[in-house]
Amino acid sequence: MSKKILFISTHNLVSNPRxxxxxxxxxxxxYKVEVIDYIFRNWSYEINSELLQQFKEQGVQFHxxxx
Numbered sequence: 001m002s003k004k005i006l007f008i009s010t011h012n013l014v015s016n017p018r019x020x021x022x023x024x025x026x027x028x029x030x031y032k033v034e035v036i037d038y039i040f041r042n043w044s045y046e047i048n049s050e051l052l053q054q055f056k057e058q059g060v061q062f063h064x065x066x067x
Contacts, residue, residue: 014044
């Protein structure tokens with residue numbers, strides 16, 4: 001049985017560095033990670049897109065809500 005974890009955030013990854021660290025820690029411990037968070041089309045959009053892509057390449061599944 002694989003270990004799974006779901007993170008729910010009211011922000012995006014860039015605005016929530018603690019969430020980024022928690023995702024990284026969960027991946028290090030072989031959890032299947034899913035994240036529900038927001039997409040903001042402001043100063044953080046490009047940086048957030050890069051983080052999303054990096055995590056997706058590691059198998060993280062995102063459910064993003066446009067804000």
